[in-house]
Amino acid sequence: MTETRPAGTTWSGNHHYRATEVLLPADLDELAEVVASADSLRVQATRHTFNDIADADAALVSLERMPTRIDLVGDRVRVEGLVTFAQLAPVIEAQGRALHNLGSLPHISVAGATATGTHGSGIRNGNLSSAVRAVEILDATGRPHRIDQGHEWFPAAALSIGALGVVTAVELQTEPTYEVTQQAYTGVAWDDIAGDPERVFGGSRSVSVFTTWGDPAHDLVWAKSDAGAPEWVEDLGGRPVGDDIHLGRIRTVDNTTPRGSVGPWHTRLPHFRADALPSDGDEIQSEYFVPFAAARDALAAVRAIAPAFDAQLLVTELRTVAGDDLWLSPAYQHDVLAIHFTWRNDTEGVLAVLPHIEAALAPFDVRPHWGKAFTMPGAAVRAALPRAADFVAAAREADPRGVFRNAFVERALGR
Ligand SMILES: Cc1cc2nc3c(=O)[nH]c(=O)nc-3n(C[C@H](O)[C@H](O)[C@H](O)COP(=O)(O)OP(=O)(O)OC[C@H]3O[C@@H](n4cnc5c(N)ncnc54)[C@H](O)[C@@H]3O)c2cc1C
Structure with missing residues (x-):
């Protein structure tokens, strides 16, 4: 008899x-x-x-009791089950290897x-799915498939939204493996950021801009670089913030990775430390992607409607992602x-402001983040x-009974 536990809620x-049940x-x-x-099933991972x-509709499944092997073979690492980046990174670092990038938190x-x-x-870093070279998938009949880059389903399977x-x-x-140093700066003018995004986002290996779209005293440029500062x-007037870092209106807690010193990639690329609560905790997130070539106009469009969402906002983060060939990317x-x-963390209030942002970004062929709130x-x-239709065709072939086709997938990709 398979063990179960209650399904509960998402992390926040x-x-x-x-x-x-799970x-x-x-x-x-x-x-x-x-x-x-199962007639209807989805995987619940780190939520x-x-x-x-x-x-x-009925049940979720979790791999939390399944084996979690991590095997480095040549220049690839194979990870099983519910392994997180916090578990994976030190293992490959100890063997002299690294990933090309990480998200803001290693807990996922x-x-x-x-x-x-x-x-x-x-600007040269693809998303984490772009590092996928093969996936092993159990289809809806319980049959295993290894889908590598030569397989016709690969552009669907490497970023599959679980479908x-x-x-x-x-x-x-x-x-x-490589080392990174990072620093967060105040004092860079919004007009320099929005007026020359190539200079700002191309300046270091990884650059984030935190803003509340109003008071420049809250704005931060967070740069992660291969070499020193x-x-x-500094040419744009940036001054290191020191220990007293504030990400907009997020409650200040001691949860960020070390700044001002060099360290292995996985200790500097995430903003948040593996041993701490990331971000604020009491929150909802949304994220929209527009062509980098349209960055100036898109930023101006959002800034023009910022008063409409200011009451709901804790902070905005601006980042860049290199293009890839994955169908739902x-x-x-x-x-x-x-x-x-x-x-x-006010669902009604957030759902009321999202359409304003989506309308402002509509002229830029905006795409939503699959894991965040959008309308x-x-x-x-x-x-x-x-290539959404090609994705749907691959999902139908892999899952003709529609076991993994939940309400979210039907809303976003059609029935
Ligand atoms: C504090 C915080 C910071 C964040 N920072 C970032 C960031 O920097 N960049 C960014 O892009 N996102 C960020 N996110 C969003 C988040 O990391 C992603 O949306 C990610 O999908 C979360 O993965 P999960 O396993 O926790 O999610 P889950 O909700 O558990 O799963 C996500 C999806 O993947 C599917 N899935 C999971 N495991 C499997 C599996 N084994 N087989 C098939 N399908 C599976 C699930 O069914 C679901 O559809 C952040 C989120 C939080 C809470």
Whole structure:
């Protein structure tokens, strides 16, 4: 008999899963039985999403009791089950290897993050799904598939929003380990950021801009560099903030990674430390992607309507992601500017302001972050993703019974 536990809520508590229970198979055979006997099922991983993407009508399944091997073979690492970046990174670092980038937090699962196109920043850095070289998927009949770059489903499977089946293992590209130093600066004028985004976001390996769209005293440029302190920020008037760092209106807690000193990649690329609560905790997040080439106009469009969402906003973070070829990727075939919003944890209030932002960004073929709150109708999502129909066809082939096709997938991609 497969163990179960209650489904509960997403990490920030903004979504109560409709599914009542989570099934906890202990090995691949038990997982195959769970999948083959289900009419409706989704994987619940580390729950760091802000919508119903991971929900299902009946039950969820978690890999938390399954094996979590991490095997470095040549320049690839294969990770099983519910391994998080916090678990993976030190293991490959100890063997002289690294990932090309990380998101703002290491607490999230590799399978869940790559399923939703989770990203860090950097105009030359693709999202985390772009490092996927193969995935092992259990389809809706409980049959295993290894889908590598030669497989026709690969551009759907590397960023699958959980709609192809259960990802039981992911293989990621690694590179030789490297060190990073980071610093956060105040004093860079908004007009310099929005007027010359190529200079700002191209200045270092990874650059984030935190803003509340109003008071420049709250704005921060957070640069992560291969070498020492980057001259370009100081040339723009940036001054290191020291220990007293504030990310907009997020409650100040001691949760950030060390600044002003060099360290291994995985200790500096995330903003938040693995041993601390990331971000604010009592929040909802949304994020929209526009072509980087349209960054100036898109930033002006959002700034013009900022008073409409100011009451809900804790902070905005601006980042960049390099283009890729994955069919549902928010960076499909062009580099993007990522415009992120951390909101107060007020679902009604947030859902009321999102349409204003989506309307302001509509002229830029805006794409939403799969794991965050958005209200764009499915037709608009599909119009911005030219290979959405190919994704749906691959999902139908992998899952003809529609076991993994939940309400979120139907809303975004159609029935
Ligand atoms: C504090 C905080 C900071 C964040 N920072 C960033 C950031 O810097 N960049 C960014 O892009 N996002 C960020 N996010 C968003 C988040 O990391 C992603 O949306 C990610 O998907 C979360 O993964 P998860 O496993 O926790 O989510 P879950 O909700 O558990 O899963 C996400 C999706 O993946 C599917 N899935 C998970 N595991 C499997 C599997 N084994 N097989 C098949 N499907 C699976 C689920 O069904 C679901 O659809 C942040 C979130 C929080 C809470």
